[in-house]
Amino acid sequence: MPHFPKPAEGSWTEHYPYLGTGPVTYEDSISPEHYELERKAIFGRTWLNVGRVEQLPRVGSYFTRELDVARTSVVVVRSADDQVRAFYNMCRHRGNKLVWQDYPAEETSGACRQFTCKYHGWRYNLEGDLTFVQQEPEFFDLDKADYGLAPVRVETWEGFIFVNLDATDTTPLRDYLGELAKGLEGYPFDQMTQVFKYRAEVGANWKLFIDAFTEFYHAPILHAKQATSAESQKLSQVGYEALAYEIDGPHGMVSSWGGMSPPKDLDMVKPIERVLRSGLFGPWDRPIEIDLPPSVNPARSPVWGIDSFLFFPNFMLLVWAPNWYLTYHYWPTSYNTHIFEGTLYFVPPRNSRERLQQELAAVTFKEYALQDGNTLEATQTMLESRAVTQFPLGDQEILLRLLHHTAREYVADYQRQQSGALAPVGATS
Amino acid sequence: MATLPGAFADLEPFSDWCLEFEHERYAKRLSSNMEEMQAFYDAAFPRLEAAMEYLDQYELGALPDDAQHLLWLCYSLVNVSFPVEVWRQPYVPDSGAAAMDVVVEPAV
Numbered sequence: 007m008p009h010f011p012k013p014a015e016g017s018w019t020e021h022y023p024y025l026g027t028g029p030v031t032y033e034d035s036i037s038p039e040h041y042e043l044e045r046k047a048i049f050g051r052t053w054l055n056v057g058r059v060e061q062l063p064r065v066g067s068y069f070t071r072e073l074d075v076a077r078t079s080v081v082v083v084r085s086a087d088d089q090v091r092a093f094y095n096m097c098r099h100r101g102n103k104l105v106w107q108d109y110p111a112e113e114t115s116g117a118c119r120q121f122t123c124k125y126h127g128w129r130y131n132l133e134g135d136l137t138f139v140q141q142e143p144e145f146f147d148l149d150k151a152d153y154g155l156a157p158v159r160v161e162t163w164e165g166f167i168f169v170n171l172d173a174t175d176t177t178p179l180r181d182y183l184g185e186l187a188k189g190l191e192g193y194p195f196d197q198m199t200q201v202f203k204y205r206a207e208v209g210a211n212w213k214l215f216i217d218a219f220t221e222f223y224h225a226p227i228l229h230a231k232q233a234t235s236a237e238s239q240k241l242s243q244v245g246y247e248a249l250a251y252e253i254d255g256p257h258g259m260v261s262s263w264g265g266m267s268p269p270k271d272l273d274m275v276k277p278i279e280r281v282l283r284s285g286l287f288g289p290w291d292r293p294i295e296i297d298l299p300p301s302v303n304p305a306r307s308p309v310w311g312i313d314s315f316l317f318f319p320n321f322m323l324l325v326w327a328p329n330w331y332l333t334y335h336y337w338p339t340s341y342n343t344h345i346f347e348g349t350l351y352f353v354p355p356r357n358s359r360e361r362l363q364q365e366l367a368a369v370t371f372k373e374y375a376l377q378d379g380n381t382l383e384a385t386q387t388m389l390e391s392r393a394v395t396q397f398p399l400g401d402q403e404i405l406l407r408l409l410h411h412t413a414r415e416y417v418a419d420y421q422r423q424q425s426g427a428l429a430p431v432g433a434t435s
Numbered sequence: 436m437a438t439l440p441g442a443f444a445d446l447e448p449f450s451d452w453c454l455e456f457e458h459e460r461y462a463k464r465l466s467s468n469m470e471e472m473q474a475f476y477d478a479a480f481p482r483l484e485a486a487m488e489y490l491d492q493y494e495l496g497a498l499p500d501d502a503q504h505l506l507w508l509c510y511s512l513v514n515v516s517f518p519v520e521v522w523r524q525p526y527v528p529d530s531g532a533a534a535m536d537v538v539v540e541p542a543v
Binding site for chain 2: 200201202203204205206207208276277278281282346347348349355356357358359360361362364365366368369370372373375376377379380381383
């Protein structure tokens with residue numbers, strides 16, 4: 007007997023019939039060939055979140071992002087006309103990486119009046135125009151207007167900065183993000199500027215770690231020891247059911263209950279949580295009041311605790327009941343490795359007590375994520391053995407079906423387009 | 436060596452836990468044994484509420500040095516609360532080779 011109502015079809019999964027209910031394969035997560043296709047079919051053609059506007063507080067503020075999956079680097083800057091702009095991080099003279107510090111492969115950030123190449127001193131203004139060429143008369147018919155930085159499409163949504171490496175795609179960001187994102191607009195992301203950011207190199211395909219964060223079926227089991235033993239027993243007997251799932255195109259969300267902020271019974275939580283009034287679900291006392299936009303807690307449940315949004319391909323946004331949010335990013339580096347970033351955003355603390363409450367939430371996040379990450383490396387290894395190739399998924403794992411389905415569809419579309427584009431060549435040969 | 440406010444002189448033996456950055460606190464946790472962390476926890480945990488009351492007389496971001504040290508010590512207490520209250524070991528169980536680094540943390 008479910009604790010929370012499901013759609014009329016009897017399950018969340020059957021509400022989206024194209025997802026199927028049969029066993030799935032994870033070949034898309036263990037095949038180097040599939041990964042090579044994903045690089046172009048997915049990461050070369052979708053909007054990718056690379057940061058927030060708070061990282062560019064004033065004219066000249068910039069940061070770089072290393073996009074190994076696209077074998078490139080971009081520099082994002084607030085230009086003199088107060089626009090967010092993005093460029094390939096590459097000097098037009100000899101192809102040197104333009105913006106870096108000490109280690110060319112590492113990301114950097116800062117503020118500047120212009121970009122100066124370390125190699126021959128060519129300079130570009132914040133709009134990307136080439137403004138200075140060292141010993142310009144040595145060059146032949148060089149018109150500086152022809153050698154500005156190569157632009158990358160960039161748009162922002164609710165302060166989140168996205169780039170799209172596909173210069174031919176004309177879908178605006180807001181259209182790409184769809185209805186779930188529209189229903190998040192108005193959430194005060196801009197007030198939550200106190201940041202804790204974590205980074206980990208994970209020995210698993212990027213989708214497998216997203217899988218771990220789009221289902222909570224695992225939570226009562228994998229994280230059993232994190233709760234007090236009485237609470238942990240209760241949680242594993244009850245199991246896990248979401249309040250709601252919603253899917254819009256390639257994007258999806260899961261809405262979840264969460265009784266830990268504050269807990270009904272103080273014995274449910276650890277001693278330090280009782281003193282600090284904080285924990286995994288964040289500080290118990292809400293710093294601001296928020297009228298939740300329609301995408302958040304879509305079931306309007308009184309026991310709502312957290313919503314997790316997956317914006318395809320690799321950006322997750324988690325909105326917590328005590329009024330803070332968390333982002334996850336998964337940046338592939340090979341078919342079986344990726345860089346995971348988890349970033350916590352709070353309303354800036356007004357005093358040391360609130361600062362300590364946030365510290366506990368951040369430390370707790372890391373303890374959980376370390377468990378999640380380690381499980382994944384072993385999963386990757388076993389999947390790669392191909393000893394078993396068909397795996398069942400429950401209704402609470404619907405977003406895993408969505409993610410792998412979507413990734414395969416993007417690759418198939420790309421292959422169809424490629425073969426279509428190649429056909430005339432084949433016909434004339 | 437860090438110096439704590441006079442009212443917290445009883446925690447002075449644990450002032451080596453006054454560490455500014457998360458990676459320092461986490462490294463000290465991993466290199467400590469459970470007896471050391473239990474001793475620190477047993478001394479500092481009962482003082483946590485008093486520490487917060489003391490610290491809240493100042494603006495966050497304008498803490499005198501000794502109060503800042505006390506706040507850092509409290510961050511360390513938060514970090515060791517997991518080994519002491521939950522894991523009974525310095526490492527997160529089943530975390531094996533997994534590692535996660537802080538790349539951005541608040542200035543205070």
